Amino acid sequence: MDALTDAELTILGLLVEHPRHGYELEHVIEERGVRNWTALGFSSIYYVLDKLAKRGLIEAIGPRTSAKSRVPFAATEAGREQCxxxxxxxxxxxxxxxxxxxxxxxxxxxxxxxxxxxxxxxRRAALRG
Amino acid sequence: MDALTDAELTILGLLVEHPRHGYELEHVIEERGVRNWTALGFSSIYYVLDKLAKRGLIEAIGPRTSAKSRVPFAATEAGREQCxxxxxxxxxxxxxxxxxxxxxxxxxxxxxxxxxxxxxxxRRAALRG
Structure with missing residues (x-):
């Protein structure tokens, strides 16, 4: 099995903390400044959720009919172990x-x-402010 | 249009130098130690080639019947400009x-x-060698 990418490990870690849906993930990523150390575009959150779910590391725990950004995901036992x-x-x-x-x-x-x-x-000018 | 990721910009840059197929890309990435500054798995080379081709930044210039790793790709004019x-x-x-x-x-x-x-x-022990 492929190693988790930085983006995958980041999202998985946030779901090990507690279940969250995509919109909440975006919010906490923004709030904590996670993009200062991980490349993680807004659209890639859903891509990563999909990949983690296919590997059985997270699972959707909400009704299937919700809007994509509102489906909560939780880490599975395998997800906790791999994280x-x-x-x-x-x-x-x-x-x-x-x-x-x-x-x-x-x-x-x-x-x-x-x-x-x-x-x-x-660049030099920008770094000198 | 989304900004190019580091991996996409790296592969595109190597194809702006001159046309290469996947196997040659892997070779030059290994040889130059590109993975010291860009996250780029072996399998992701083909994923990135596919994404760049769909965006019209590179194009396959070999016969379609070749093995995937032997199809040469070249940067398009749009690819050179974006790179x-x-x-x-x-x-x-x-x-x-x-x-x-x-x-x-x-x-x-x-x-x-x-x-x-x-x-x-x-980690500390590893860094101290």
Missing amino acids: AAATREALAEPSPVRARVLVAMANSAALPDDEVAAGLAE | AAATREALAEPSPVRARVLVAMANSAALPDDEVAAGLAE
Whole structure:
């Protein structure tokens, strides 16, 4: 079985806390600033819920007729176990840090040099506030 | 239109360099250590190729009958433009750094304290080599 992605582990962890529907997940993600450490678009919440449900790690506990954003999901026993195991492993094992600027630097050979320099100058200005 | 994810921008950038098939992409990703800054599983290369093709940013240029891993893809003109625009933007704009250990810390309230401590101790030992 594939390892849980960061987005999957994040959503699963929030559902291990207690059952939530998509709209509540979006709210708590926003409130806690989760996007400061996990890439998680609004639409990908539902994509991730679907993937976790297909793997049997969460299950819908509301009526099937509700609007998609209002169907509550709860972690299953298997979900709790995998969440704990993946969390323990991620605490213990050093892993690469991801930054979009590094993706851009890897791509920058395809840009004219003056555009690379202008982009980085703009970044520096933004960082200095 | 959704912004390109890091994985999409990475693969698109590699296809802007020159056309490649899935197996060649895997090879260059491995060779350059791209996974040190982008989360990109082996199976997700084909998922990303499919998404980029559906958005018209790349196109298959080989015979349809080839094995999936041997179908070469090339960036389209729209793909080159979006790659350049997204690269410029990512050079210029500060954005959050992602680290799986932060996902684990956010989840750690659901683990017994001694397991959190044991995980972090193991991490420290690994970092000290």
